[in-house]
Amino acid sequence: MPLSLARATLLHEWPRFLPGVLSVAFAGILMLVQLGLLLGMFGTVSVLIDSSDAQLWITSPETQSFDESRDIPASLGALIRSQPEIEGSDALRTYDAEWRLDSRVRVGVVLVGLDASGDAPSCPEPMRAALCARLAEPMAVVVDRAELDKLGADVGALAEINGHRVRVVGISQGLRAIGATYVFASTQTLRAISDAPLPGIDSATFILARVKPGTDLKALRDRLQSLLRPSAYRVWSRDEFSNGTQRYWLTESGVGAGFLFSSLLGLIIGIVITSQTLRAVILASLREYATFRAIGVPSSKLGAVVLEQSLWIGIVGAALTLLLSALIVALAHAFYIPLKLTGWAIFVAVVIGIFTAGISGLLALRALYKVEPAVLLR
Amino acid sequence: MNLATSVTARDLQHGYGEGFARTPVLHGLSLDFRAGELSLMMGASGSGKSTLLAILGGLLRPQSGTVELLGTAIWQLSARDLERFRFHNCGYIFQGFNLFPALSAVEQVALPLLFGGERESQSLKRARESLDEVGLTARMTLRPAQLSGGEKQRVAIARALAGSPKLLFADEPTSALDSSNGEIVIALLQKIAREHGATVITVTHDPHLGKHAERIIHLQDGRIADDALPVRASRAAALISLPLTPPEPLS
Ligand SMILES: Nc1ncnc2c1ncn2[C@@H]1O[C@H](COP(=O)(O)OP(=O)(O)OP(=O)(O)O)[C@@H](O)[C@H]1O
Ligand SMILES: [Mg+2]
Numbered sequence: 212m213p214l215s216l217a218r219a220t221l222l223h224e225w226p227r228f229l230p231g232v233l234s235v236a237f238a239g240i241l242m243l244v245q246l247g248l249l250l251g252m253f254g255t256v257s258v259l260i261d262s263s264d265a266q267l268w269i270t271s272p273e274t275q276s277f278d279e280s281r282d283i284p285a286s287l288g289a290l291i292r293s294q295p296e297i298e299g300s301d302a303l304r305t306y307d308a309e310w311r312l313d314s315r316v317r318v319g320v321v322l323v324g325l326d327a328s329g330d331a332p333s334c335p336e337p338m339r340a341a342l343c344a345r346l347a348e349p350m351a352v353v354v355d356r357a358e359l360d361k362l363g364a365d366v367g368a369l370a371e372i373n374g375h376r377v378r379v380v381g382i383s384q385g386l387r388a389i390g391a392t393y394v395f396a397s398t399q400t401l402r403a404i405s406d407a408p409l410p411g412i413d414s415a416t417f418i419l420a421r422v423k424p425g426t427d428l429k430a431l432r433d434r435l436q437s438l439l440r441p442s443a444y445r446v447w448s449r450d451e452f453s454n455g456t457q458r459y460w461l462t463e464s465g466v467g468a469g470f471l472f473s474s475l476l477g478l479i480i481g482i483v484i485t486s487q488t489l490r491a492v493i494l495a496s497l498r499e500y501a502t503f504r505a506i507g508v509p510s511s512k513l514g515a516v517v518l519e520q521s522l523w524i525g526i527v528g529a530a531l532t533l534l535l536s537a538l539i540v541a542l543a544h545a546f547y548i549p550l551k552l553t554g555w556a557i558f559v560a561v562v563i564g565i566f567t568a569g570i571s572g573l574l575a576l577r578a579l580y581k582v583e584p585a586v587l588l589r
Numbered sequence: 590m591n592l593a594t595s596v597t598a599r600d601l602q603h604g605y606g607e608g609f610a611r612t613p614v615l616h617g618l619s620l621d622f623r624a625g626e627l628s629l630m631m632g633a634s635g636s637g638k639s640t641l642l643a644i645l646g647g648l649l650r651p652q653s654g655t656v657e658l659l660g661t662a663i664w665q666l667s668a669r670d671l672e673r674f675r676f677h678n679c680g681y682i683f684q685g686f687n688l689f690p691a692l693s694a695v696e697q698v699a700l701p702l703l704f705g706g707e708r709e710s711q712s713l714k715r716a717r718e719s720l721d722e723v724g725l726t727a728r729m730t731l732r733p734a735q736l737s738g739g740e741k742q743r744v745a746i747a748r749a750l751a752g753s754p755k756l757l758f759a760d761e762p763t764s765a766l767d768s769s770n771g772e773i774v775i776a777l778l779q780k781i782a783r784e785h786g787a788t789v790i791t792v793t794h795d796p797h798l799g800k801h802a803e804r805i806i807h808l809q810d811g812r813i814a815d816d817a818l819p820v821r822a823s824r825a826a827a828l829i830s831l832p833l834t835p836p837e838p839l840s
Contacts, residue, residue, distance in 0.1 A: 214699065216692065219696070220689065498683075499689050506676060508701055588643040588646075588649075589684075
C-alpha cells in the first residue's frame with residue numbers, strides 16, 4: 212500500500228478520530244431513523260393507491276391527496292374504457308361513516324366501496340385472492356387485521372355502520388393507514404349505507420383504469436388529461452398520485468419540516484464535532500506540520516492530508532451508520548414499529564455522512580494554514 | 590565575493606512588538622558563511638540567536654537588511670518562490686525532533702520527498718541512503734516511540750539530508766540530548782558539512798561542542814561579540830573522534 216500520512220495517522224492514532232467518526236455516524240442514524248419512521252408511517256397514507264391494480268387515477272381537479280378529494284361523475288368510466296390502451300376501469304368510492312359494535316365501540320371509519328371482483332382494478336392486492344369476491348354478499352365488509360382491536364371485531368362479527376347492519380366476512384392484511392380506519396365493502400353495500408341521494412346521478416370518488424402492458428403511460432395520461440380538461444378533472448399516474456399524497460401529508464402535518472430541522476441540527480452537530488476532532492489532530496501534530504512547511508512543502512499538500520483524513524472519517528462513519536441502521540431496522544420490525552428504509556434513503560445518508568466529514572475537513576484546514584514554521588525556532 | 594561564500598547577510602535589523610513596546614533584537618548585523626563549514630552560534634538566552642537563524646534560513650522576514658543564499662536574495666522572492674527555494678536548497682533541524690508518531694523512520698524521511706513529487710520507490714531509496722548515512726540502518730522500520738532521543742534527532746537529520754540541501758540550519762539540535770548523543774549529532778553535522786560541501790549553521794548553548802566546529806560566533810544583545818576559529822588542537826581532536834556511527838549493540 213502506498214505511503215499515506217493520512218492513513219498512517221488514522222490507523223496509529225485511531226482513538227483521536229473516534230469522536231469524529233461517531234458524530235458522523237450519529238448524524239446519519241438520526242436522519243435515517245427519522246426518515247425511516249416517516250417513510251414507514253406516511254408510506255401508509257397511499258396504501259390503497261399503491262396496492263391497486265390501476266396505473267391511472269382520475270380525481271377532481273383540486274385534489275392533492277387520497278383522503279382529500281371531491282366526488283366526480285361515475286359515467287366518466289365509459290369515456291376511459293373507450294380508449295384502446297385501457298384494459299379495464301372501475302370506480303372507487305370512499306365515504307366517512309360511524310362504526311358501532313355492541314354499545315362499547317364507536318369508531319369513525321372510512322368506508323371504501325369496491326367492485327366485488329378479484330380482478331377489478333380497484334381491488335387492493337392483499338384482497339385480490341378471495342376477499343374482494345366475498346364482498347358480493349350484501350352488507351358484507353372486510354377490515355384489516357391491524358384494526359381489529361380498534362373495531363372490536365373479528366370474522367363473522369356483526370356491527371353497525373351508520374345504523375346499517377353489516378357482517379365482517381374477512382380480514383385483510385397490510386391495508387392499514389395512519390389517519391384513517393378503512394372498512395371495505397362492495398359498491399352496492401356502500402350505496403345502501405350512504406343512502407345515495409339523487410338516483411340517476413351516480414358519483415365516484417375516483418375513477419381507476421388498468422392499462423394494457425407496454426403502453427406509454429405518460430403519453431396516455433397526457434392525452435386523457437387534454438381530453439378531460441384540466442379545469443374539470445385531474446389525471447394521475449399511480450406513482451404521481453401516491454407520491455403526491457405522501458408529500459401532502461409530509462408538508463400539511465409539519466412533520467416534514469420537523470424532520471428537516473432535526474436532521475439539519477444533527478448535521479451541524481456532526482460537522483462541529485468532526486471539525487473539532489480534525490483540528491485537535493492537526494494541533495497535536497502542529498510542530499511536525501510546521502517542520503514540513505519550513506522544508507518548503509506547500510500548505511496545499513498538507514491540506515490534502517487533512518482532507519483525506521476527513522474523507523476516511525466520513526467513509527467509516529457512514530459504514531457505521533449502515534451497520535447500526537440495519538440493527539435498528541431489525542429491532543423495529545421485531546416490535547412492529549413502522550420503520551421503512553429504502554435504498555435511496557440509505558444512499559443519501561451515506562453521501563451526507565461523507566459530505567459532513569468533508570465540510571468538517573475544510574473547516575479544520577484553517578488551523579493548518581495558520582502554521583508558521585518560525586514557531587519552531589525559539 | 591569569495592566563491593565559497595554561500596550565505597551573505599547584510600545590515601539585518603529585527604525587533605518584536607510595535608511602537609513603545611518594540612524590543613529590538615538584531616541591531617544591523619552582517620555575516621558571511623562559507624560552504625563546507627560548520628559554524629556554531631552561541632550566546633546568552635534572548636540574545637537573538639533563533640531570530641537570526643530564522644531570518645538566515647528563510648523562515649522569518651527581517652524588518653530590514655538582505656540575505657543572499659547561494660546568490661539568491663531570498664527576501665525578495667515571492668512566498669511561493671521562497672518555499673520552492675527552501676525545498677530545493679535548505680534543511681532544518683530543531684530542538685524538538687518533530688517526527689510524526691505514526692510513521693516509521695524511513696517513512697519520516699521519505700515523506701517530504703514524496704510531497705515534493707518524487708516517486709515513492711525513489712523516495713524510499715533516498716530515505717534509506719540518508720538513514721544509512723546517520724547510522725540508523727538497523728532502525729529504519731521503528732516509530733519515534735521506539736527510538737531513543739539521539740536516534741530521533743538522527744532521523745530528523747536524515748530527513749533534512751534526504752533532499753541533498755546545500756544549506757543546513759539547526760537550532761539547538763543537541764539540547765534535548767545527553768552529552769554523548771550531543772557529540773554524535775554535532776560530529777554528524779560536521780561530517781555533512783565536509784563531505785557534502787554544505788553550509789551548516791548551528792545554534793547551541795553547549796561550549797563543549799566547539800571542538801567540532803570550523804567557526805564559533807558569539808552573539809550578545811543582537812550584535813556579534815566574537816567571531817573566531819576554535820583552537821587548532823581541538824579541531825584535530827574533532828577529526829580523530831570521527832567514528833560517527835555508534836557501535837551496533839550485540840543482539
Ligand atoms: N515571537 C516573538 N514575539 C515577541 N518577542 C519575541 C518573539 N520571539 C522572540 N522574542 C524575543 O526576542 C528576543 C530574542 O529571542 P530569540 O529567540 O532570538 O533568542 P535566543 O537567543 O534564541 O534565546 P534562547 O537561547 O533562549 O533560545 C528575546 O528577548 C525574546 O523574548
Ligand atoms: Mg533560541
